[in-house]
Amino acid sequence: xxxxxxxxxxxxxxxxxxxxxxxxxxxxxxxxxxxxxxxxxxxxxxxxxxxxxxxxxxxxxxxxxxxxxxxxxxxxxxxxxxxxxxxxxxxxxxxxxxxxxxxxxxxxxxxxxxxxxxxxxxxxxxxxxxxxxxxxxxxxxxxxxxxxxxxxxxxxxxxxx
Amino acid sequence: xxxxxxxxxxxxxxxxxxxxxxxxxxxxxxxxxxxxxxxxxxxxxxxxxxxxxxxxxxxxxxxxxxxxxxxxxxxxxxxxxxxxxxxxxxxxxxxxxxxxxxxxxxxxxxxxxxxxxxxxxxxxxxxxxxxxxxxxxxxxxxxxxxxxxxxxxxxxxxxxx
DNA sequence: GCTAATCTTGACTTAAAAGTAAGGATTCAC
DNA sequence: GTGAATCCTTACTTTTAAGTCAAGATTAGC
Numbered sequence: 001x002x003x004x005x006x007x008x009x010x011x012x013x014x015x016x017x018x019x020x021x022x023x024x025x026x027x028x029x030x031x032x033x034x035x036x037x038x039x040x041x042x043x044x045x046x047x048x049x050x051x052x053x054x055x056x057x058x059x060x061x062x063x064x065x066x067x068x069x070x071x072x073x074x075x076x077x078x079x080x081x082x083x084x085x086x087x088x089x090x091x092x093x094x095x096x097x098x099x100x101x102x103x104x105x106x107x108x109x110x111x112x113x114x115x116x117x118x119x120x121x122x123x124x125x126x127x128x129x130x131x132x133x134x135x136x137x138x139x140x141x142x143x144x145x146x147x148x149x150x151x152x153x154x155x156x157x158x159x160x161x
Numbered sequence: 162x163x164x165x166x167x168x169x170x171x172x173x174x175x176x177x178x179x180x181x182x183x184x185x186x187x188x189x190x191x192x193x194x195x196x197x198x199x200x201x202x203x204x205x206x207x208x209x210x211x212x213x214x215x216x217x218x219x220x221x222x223x224x225x226x227x228x229x230x231x232x233x234x235x236x237x238x239x240x241x242x243x244x245x246x247x248x249x250x251x252x253x254x255x256x257x258x259x260x261x262x263x264x265x266x267x268x269x270x271x272x273x274x275x276x277x278x279x280x281x282x283x284x285x286x287x288x289x290x291x292x293x294x295x296x297x298x299x300x301x302x303x304x305x306x307x308x309x310x311x312x313x314x315x316x317x318x319x320x321x322x
Numbered sequence: 323g324c325t326a327a328t329c330t331t332g333a334c335t336t337a338a339a340a341g342t343a344a345g346g347a348t349t350c351a352c
Numbered sequence: 353g354t355g356a357a358t359c360c361t362t363a364c365t366t367t368t369a370a371g372t373c374a375a376g377a378t379t380a381g382c
Contacts, residue, residue, distance in 0.1 A: 001162070040372050059330080113237070165340090201342050221359080
C-alpha cells in the first residue's frame with residue numbers, strides 16, 4: 001500500500017503549475033529542473049496528465065504547460081486515478097477497479113478490506129484540491145485528519161452498543 | 162496507491178490459518194492449493210510472516226504453520242507493515258517511513274498528503290483484526306466504514322461467546 | 323518559407339517486484 | 353538409525369514499473 005513514483009511526481013508537477021497566472025506556461029525543461037526529473041521523464045508524466053485533460057499544452061516556441069482548470073477545481077482523487085492507470089493490477093487487486101472478476105469468489109475474505117481501503121483513500125482525496133495543497137503543510141495535514149474523523153456520506157455510526 | 166501482491170496473498174494465507182484449532186497446522190502444499198499459489202511462492206510468504214513472528218512453524222512430518230497469536234490479537238496494520246518491508250521506497254515516498262530524508266525539503270507541498278494518507282490507512286487497519294475478517298463480507302465492509310467515520314480506537318468486538 | 327523552440331509519440335533500457343528452483347536442515351514414524 | 357515429510361534459505365528467472373532516447377509534429381518569430 002504505497003504511493004507510486006508516477007503518482008508522486010505527477011502530483012508534484014501539477015503543484016508547480018498551480019500557482020501560475022492564467023496565461024503563464026512552464027516548459028518541460030523548467031518542470032524537470034524544479035522537480036529534479038529528467039526532461040524525458042517529465043515529458044511522459046505531462047503527456048499522461050494532458051491526455052487526461054488535467055493540463056493544457058501549447059507546442060512551439062513560447063509553448064509549455066498549464067492547468068486545464070482552476071487549481072481549486074482539481075481534486076486529488078482524479079489526479080491519483082489518472083496517474084495510476086496503465087498500471088493495471090493483474091490479480092485480485094482488480095477488486096479496486098473491476099468488481100466482478102475474481103478467481104477467489106466465495107473464498108475471498110479480504111475482498112471487502114481491499115474495497116474498503118480503496119474507498120477510504122478515495123474519499124480522503126476527493127476532499128482535497130490542488131489549491132488547498134498550496135497552503136502550509138500543517139494546514140493540509142490538519143484537513144486530512146479532519147476528513148478522517150468526520151462522517152462523510154456514511155450513515156452515522158453507533159459508538160456503543 | 163495500491164495493495165501489492167505480496168500484501169494481498171500474505172493476508173490471504175493468514176486468513177486460511179485463522180480458523181484453525183490451537184494445535185492444528187496447515188502445510189505449505191495445503192496453503193498453496195487453497196490460494197492458487199505455487200508452493201515456492203507460498204513458502205516465501207510464510208517465511209516472511211514467520212520471521213516477523215506472525216505465524217509459528219513446525220518442521221518435519223506433521224509439520225506446518227499456524228498463527229503465532231490469537232486471530233483476535235493480530236491487526237491488519239501489523240500484517241501490511243511486515244509484508245511491505247523489503248519493498249523500500251527509493252525517492253520521496255520515504256516520507257512514509259523515514260521522515261527526515263527528502264531532496265525536496267522546502268519545496269515539498271505533497272509531503273503532508275503522503276504522510277496523511279499513510280496515517281489514514283494505518284489507522285483504519287489498526288482497528289481490524291484477523292478474527293473480524295472471518296465474519297461475513299458485508300459485516301467487515303460495514304466496519305471499515307465505521308472506522309472511517311469514528312475518531313479512533315474502537316471497542317474491540319467479541320468473537321464467539 | 324525558414325529556423326529554433328517546444329511538445330508528442332513509440333521504441334528501447336534499466337531497475338524493482340514477483341515468482342521459481344534447488345539443496346539443506348529438522349522432525350516424526352517405524 | 354533410516355527414510356520420508358516438511359520447513360528454511362539462498363540464488364536465479366520472469367514480469368512489470370520506471371525511466372531514457374530519438375525521430376516526428378507544431379508553433380512563433382523572423
